[in-house]
Amino acid sequence: MAEIVTTPAVAPQRENAGESGGTPANRARGGRRRTLIAYLFLAPFLILFLTFVVAPAVFGLWISVTDYSPFSDVQNFVGLQNYIALFDPNSTFSGDFWQSMGATAIFVILSVPCLVLIPLGIALLLNRKIRAAATFRTVFFAPYVLGVAVIGVIWGYILDTQSGILNHLLGLIGLPDEIPWTVNVPWVWVTLVGVTVWWTMGLNTVIFLAGLKGINGDLYEAAALDGAGPWRSFTSVTIPGLRPVMLFITTTTVLASANMFGQSYLLTAGGPGNTTRTAIMYIADQGLSQNNMAPAAAMSYILFAFLAVISFVNFRFQRERVERTVA
Amino acid sequence: MKKAFVRALGIAAAVGLGVALTGCGGSSGTTGTVSGDGEYDGPKVDITFWHGWTGGAAPTLVPKLIEKFNSEHDNIVVKNVPQEWGDIAAKMPLAIKAGKGPDVAVLHGDDLATYAAQKLLLNADDIVKGLGYSADDFPPGVYEAGDYKGTQYAIPWSVTPLGLFVNKEVLSQAGITDIPTDQESYTAALEALKGVGIQGEWVDGYVFTGTFEFESLLWQFGGDLYNEDVTEATFNSDAGVQALTWMTDLIKDGYSPANVAQDGNIKALLAGQTAFNWNGVWQTTNSAFADLDWAAAPVPQIGTEKAVWSSSTHWVFPANKGQDKNKTAAAATFVKWMNDNSAGWAETGELPAANDVRNDPTLVQNYPNLQPFMDELEYAHYETVSPGIAEANALITTAINEALNGKKTPQEALDDAAKKADQILKQNQAKYGG
Numbered sequence: 001m002a003e004i005v006t007t008p009a010v011a012p013q014r015e016n017a018g019e020s021g022g023t024p025a026n027r028a029r030g031g032r033r034r035t036l037i038a039y040l041f042l043a044p045f046l047i048l049f050l051t052f053v054v055a056p057a058v059f060g061l062w063i064s065v066t067d068y069s070p071f072s073d074v075q076n077f078v079g080l081q082n083y084i085a086l087f088d089p090n091s092t093f094s095g096d097f098w099q100s101m102g103a104t105a106i107f108v109i110l111s112v113p114c115l116v117l118i119p120l121g122i123a124l125l126l127n128r129k130i131r132a133a134a135t136f137r138t139v140f141f142a143p144y145v146l147g148v149a150v151i152g153v154i155w156g157y158i159l160d161t162q163s164g165i166l167n168h169l170l171g172l173i174g175l176p177d178e179i180p181w182t183v184n185v186p187w188v189w190v191t192l193v194g195v196t197v198w199w200t201m202g203l204n205t206v207i208f209l210a211g212l213k214g215i216n217g218d219l220y221e222a223a224a225l226d227g228a229g230p231w232r233s234f235t236s237v238t239i240p241g242l243r244p245v246m247l248f249i250t251t252t253t254v255l256a257s258a259n260m261f262g263q264s265y266l267l268t269a270g271g272p273g274n275t276t277r278t279a280i281m282y283i284a285d286q287g288l289s290q291n292n293m294a295p296a297a298a299m300s301y302i303l304f305a306f307l308a309v310i311s312f313v314n315f316r317f318q319r320e321r322v323e324r325t326v327a
Numbered sequence: 328m329k330k331a332f333v334r335a336l337g338i339a340a341a342v343g344l345g346v347a348l349t350g351c352g353g354s355s356g357t358t359g360t361v362s363g364d365g366e367y368d369g370p371k372v373d374i375t376f377w378h379g380w381t382g383g384a385a386p387t388l389v390p391k392l393i394e395k396f397n398s399e400h401d402n403i404v405v406k407n408v409p410q411e412w413g414d415i416a417a418k419m420p421l422a423i424k425a426g427k428g429p430d431v432a433v434l435h436g437d438d439l440a441t442y443a444a445q446k447l448l449l450n451a452d453d454i455v456k457g458l459g460y461s462a463d464d465f466p467p468g469v470y471e472a473g474d475y476k477g478t479q480y481a482i483p484w485s486v487t488p489l490g491l492f493v494n495k496e497v498l499s500q501a502g503i504t505d506i507p508t509d510q511e512s513y514t515a516a517l518e519a520l521k522g523v524g525i526q527g528e529w530v531d532g533y534v535f536t537g538t539f540e541f542e543s544l545l546w547q548f549g550g551d552l553y554n555e556d557v558t559e560a561t562f563n564s565d566a567g568v569q570a571l572t573w574m575t576d577l578i579k580d581g582y583s584p585a586n587v588a589q590d591g592n593i594k595a596l597l598a599g600q601t602a603f604n605w606n607g608v609w610q611t612t613n614s615a616f617a618d619l620d621w622a623a624a625p626v627p628q629i630g631t632e633k634a635v636w637s638s639s640t641h642w643v644f645p646a647n648k649g650q651d652k653n654k655t656a657a658a659a660t661f662v663k664w665m666n667d668n669s670a671g672w673a674e675t676g677e678l679p680a681a682n683d684v685r686n687d688p689t690l691v692q693n694y695p696n697l698q699p700f701m702d703e704l705e706y707a708h709y710e711t712v713s714p715g716i717a718e719a720n721a722l723i724t725t726a727i728n729e730a731l732n733g734k735k736t737p738q739e740a741l742d743d744a745a746k747k748a749d750q751i752l753k754q755n756q757a758k759y760g761g
Binding site: 070163181272273 | 588589591595
């Protein structure tokens, strides 16, 4: 109790200590200077952001409304033709593009729940006072530092249909040992989701762990005094306490999953057929390998629109709940 | 979203850069003719050389060759710029348009037309004449791969045909010592292997090497990938269906497991699980073969005629904006010298294209495994010459993959791919100006 009372009292003191003078004019000048310094520190990022994010984004938008081709010196404005073509079933691109969007959607729907719930569970376990918690935290985080090329090679060996270690081990315990992990449906999806979870769950785990550490221990104590069991205190204290973190994690995870590229590029080569060819794979192929840059730019803006809408809905949905919880 | 955005922007940035560069560049300086009589006597020049040989023996071999060339030529300094093939594909067109491309480069046969159509390469007719090259100096069909619309844009450097790799130890378990050469003996060998519980040839649905095998078989059955002027896909002809059915039958008849993963078959050959693998000549330098009792042979003749898939690499002279003629002439000298001194190139698992070098008996003495691949060259087929063809070719792999995975019958898979390929070919004509 004493702590809670003193905390607000300490904060203003600190603020006062930071101020150099006492008059309002001085304070305003100090404020302006601080703003200036803040912008100065932000400037390097801002310059990078403008050069490598905003400017190319505008270029991309422009390309998507022209008949841009690397072979012609003049580009003609064609309006929304590139976009309309994506909705025209007779165009070369629409079928493949929407199929790749479908593959992306399947991957998002399959992977996001795993990438949220499994790290949450691990974070809860690691949050207990267990021996060698730091070691386990490192173990779970370790795969995240590997590049996707490394992941592809390692799992390619493990998951080979005939000579992979996994099928061999399954065979030893009497299970089917000819499972086409990287070659045929539905196993390719199991592989892609499994490998992605193994690879990236460490990041979400660490973020959840930070969120858990931020929940006031007194709340658990109070809940226990009110007779709440472990499950009740999980649903009534942990989950509400994690909501802002949850919002961040679901948003970033949806976006990361929607941008899956390397795993299917390296492990399944988009196969069987084009089943696991994701939108990013298709856009990159069309734009960079096949010189269809204008349609590819249009595709990437459609993908962008989809993801923007999903993020917005996610944000609204979860923010309201955050506010309601706070109220 | 952020990442997608950034990626989209990355593409956009690349494109934007291109726009900016071409904006200043225009299309000047693309038709300068250059003479090279094998020797360059102009002022001293530095020339840059781009290539994608970043693996195997090449990273030590190429600098050695260049060093030797530089020491023998007072007025030419070649600068070696190796990078991944993928990077070359992404960078070189824009670099050439900006006048920052190399003075000489090596490209794969199936890229030549795409570059030529974009006016990124110098007309090499005079260079070729100056150096004294003609189609007869190379295996049949290779020199022609550098011809786009009646103009020669490239000089052959190496060829890489498919062959039959045999694990002799596995083969002997079925009591067979002779490597099969035709459909009858090949099927007999597979049947004998099946009798001792070995699946003799593992067939895969990926570019390496299911697609190469399919294309070889297609030609063997008398078909072709596209019609004469590459306006229509013909790989779904009877020959194509026969070829693909032969491959799916390997699984059906129990000669191959289903669902072979990428590279699963070469791994199986090395691990002694299978006897045959159709693979490229580049595997002859695979150090994993060192402890194996193996042999290479021409691919067996399954169809009605002899045929085999082969890739090729070629020298090209980029049409940089404001290209210095002296540099191109020096580059021509370099190309001639490299071809004349390409005997050592076999070290990388590629066959030197120049006949006089390849047919020198010491080459086979040094690299005996190359003999069967050299024997194949008289009936080898090379990749289709047409701008943007890679996009249509990718559909063939998808069809093979679908058929081998049992998603579609060979006929269905090839018909679907051909329909789509026709669309792509039409689109390419519009895109590259037919």
